[in-house]
Every structure is written in structure tokens, then in C-alpha cells.
Amino acid sequence: VEARGAAHPVDVVWAPPPRAVRPPHGMWVDPALLTHVAALVRRALAERDGDVLVFLPGVGEISRVAAMVGGLSGVDVLQVHGRAPAVVQDAVLSPGERRRVVLATSVAESSLTVPGVRVVVDSGLAREPRVDHARGLSALATVRASRAAGRQRAGRAGREAPGAVYRCWAEAEDARLPAYPSPEIEVADLTAFALQAACWGDPDASGLALLDPPPGGAMAAARDVLTAIGAVRPDGRPTERGARLT
Incomplete structure (x- = not known):
């Protein structure tokens, strides 16, 4: 099986929060990081053309960032996750007349190309299963996304044309991230x-x-x-x- 595809160049913008944020714990994410993500969305809309795809760890974080950017003039905000209704999924895969901000979980890393996306805003977080052996229970935990996931996410901005990715961490931190996600x-x-x-x-x-x-x-x-x-x-x-x- 042979598949040919074009990979357009993607500019990397390192954009860590102006102040230190607390690391994630369990399902908890520092609200200051979400505020920073919303600010980066507004910055990306002002500096770049095209739609913006935002990667967040879960539904709760998507809802909170959507509330912060939902009042932008001339912009449609779409929330994509495992529980999103079919009408929203169809809207994401259909280019609209207005600019769009698509807030998504890691499910959008390798799914179908979202038309119109030229910018990715990456929170740098993901959710992975973890086992609490003391309680004998398994649950999702918020972790730093791997470098491989970061490359995959950034590539979403270059599917159709040259694009840009805004990363919510410093370039010096990148080398300290895990190379790949943990095997399940x-x-x-x-x-x-x-x-x-x-x-x-x-x-x-x-x-x-x-x-x-x-x-x-x-x-x-x-x-x-x-x-x-x-x-x-x-x-x-x-x-x-x-x-x-x-």
C-alpha cells in the first residue's frame, strides 16, 4: 500500500504562559493555563489567516475555553470530543463562510483533515489511563503530551497549506518531554x-x-x-x- 501526501511547512511559535502554572494533577488543570490558551487563540486569530484548531486534554477544559472565546465577532466556536453530536462533527468537516475555532481533544490528532485549518494552538496536555494500585481502580489522568504527539498536532496546521503552531510551553522544555506516549x-x-x-x-x-x-x-x-x-x-x-x- 502506497500513499502520497504533501507536508506543508509549519512555523513553530513558542508561547509559554507569562507566569508559572501549576502542573496537572489527576483530572485537574490550572485555570491560569486555560486562560493563556484562550489568549493565544485570540492572538492567533489576529496574527494569522485561516481556522484555528486548539488541542485541550478533555471536555471540561474545552467547555471553559469555549466560554472565554465564544464572544469573538465573526468567529464560530466548535467543540469536538467523543460525546460531540453528529451535527457538530459534520460542521467541523465542512468549511464555513466564517472563521472557525475548533476546540478538540487528542481525538483530532490523526482523524480526517479539518478543512480550512492553518493554525494550531497546543495546550501541551493529554489524558492517559493510569491505575491506582492502592485502590485497584483505573482512571484517566492529565499528563504532558509527548514530543511525538506535539509533532502530530502541529502537522494539522500544514495539511492543506503552510501554517503555524502556537505551543504553550518554552522551547527549552521541549527536550524534557517524553519522546512518545506511554503504551497503554x-x-x-x-x-x-x-x-x-x-x-x-x-x-x-x-x-x-x-x-x-x-x-x-x-x-x-x-x-x-x-x-x-x-x-x-x-x-x-x-x-x-x-x-x-x-
């Missing part, structure tokens, strides 16, 4: 995966051709849970209940 198998709850592997006859998943092997500690914790609920036997083989649970 390294950070997610592996209980369901461990039960599937047991039903396949490979309780520790050592015989599976995986890109990344599951962490031993996470697999041990998953087996403890499965044993406690009677889904697997002490040797790791599934019980009748475990087979039904899959």
Missing part, C-alpha cells in the same frame, strides 16, 4: 487482558507476540484480583466463572 499496556488496568490471556491458555502472556510485554507487577495485581473473584485457579487457569466473564 504499561499504564492501563490489565485485569480483563489477564483473564483473556488465561482463557487463551497463556496466563502470563509470555507466548503472545506483543509489541510491548505486559509489566510483571501489573499482571500480578490482575491475577490477584481474578483469583479473589474466583475467575482463575491458583495455577492461573480460568475457572468456569472466569470463562463466563470473558
Whole structure:
């Protein structure tokens, strides 16, 4: 399979907040960073042509930034996330007569090209699954986006023509960011995966051709849970209940 595409040049504008912001914790994001993102949107609209695509970690942050930029004259503000209605998704993929600010989560990193986008404003944050082993629960956590994600996001500004990306961090910080996002198998709850592997006859998943092997500690914790609920036997083989649970 061969696919040819043109990558237009994208100017990088390093635009950290004027004052230090507190790092994200769990699902919490410093409101000062969101205020800065809204200011960058207004700056980008004044300095550049075309529509603006803004990357934010979640629905809550999208709603708060939308409230800050919603009163701009001659600009439509669209909110794109997993729960966005079909009419909004259709509007994003259809070029409008007015300029648009599209506020989106990471789902827009690699989806279809959004027509008209010439500018990206990147908050530098993303949401990834994390497991709290003390409570045995999995939840999303706000983290710094990787350099690979940053490159992918910036490229959205150069899909149709030369563009620009405004990054909400200093150039010196960029080298300290993780190179790539964490593989989900390294950070997610592996209980369901461990039960599937047991039903396949490979309780520790050592015989599976995986890109990344599951962490031993996470697999041990998953087996403890499965044993406690009677889904697997002490040797790791599934019980009748475990087979039904899959």
C-alpha cells in the first residue's frame, strides 16, 4: 500500500504562559493555563489567516475555553470530543463562510483533515489511563503530551497549506518531554487482558507476540484480583466463572 501526501511547512511559535502554572494533577488543570490558551487563540486569530484548531486534554477544559472565546465577532466556536453530536462533527468537516475555532481533544490528532485549518494552538496536555494500585481502580489522568504527539498536532496546521503552531510551553522544555506516549499496556488496568490471556491458555502472556510485554507487577495485581473473584485457579487457569466473564 502506497500513499502520497504533501507536508506543508509549519512555523513553530513558542508561547509559554507569562507566569508559572501549576502542573496537572489527576483530572485537574490550572485555570491560569486555560486562560493563556484562550489568549493565544485570540492572538492567533489576529496574527494569522485561516481556522484555528486548539488541542485541550478533555471536555471540561474545552467547555471553559469555549466560554472565554465564544464572544469573538465573526468567529464560530466548535467543540469536538467523543460525546460531540453528529451535527457538530459534520460542521467541523465542512468549511464555513466564517472563521472557525475548533476546540478538540487528542481525538483530532490523526482523524480526517479539518478543512480550512492553518493554525494550531497546543495546550501541551493529554489524558492517559493510569491505575491506582492502592485502590485497584483505573482512571484517566492529565499528563504532558509527548514530543511525538506535539509533532502530530502541529502537522494539522500544514495539511492543506503552510501554517503555524502556537505551543504553550518554552522551547527549552521541549527536550524534557517524553519522546512518545506511554503504551497503554504499561499504564492501563490489565485485569480483563489477564483473564483473556488465561482463557487463551497463556496466563502470563509470555507466548503472545506483543509489541510491548505486559509489566510483571501489573499482571500480578490482575491475577490477584481474578483469583479473589474466583475467575482463575491458583495455577492461573480460568475457572468456569472466569470463562463466563470473558
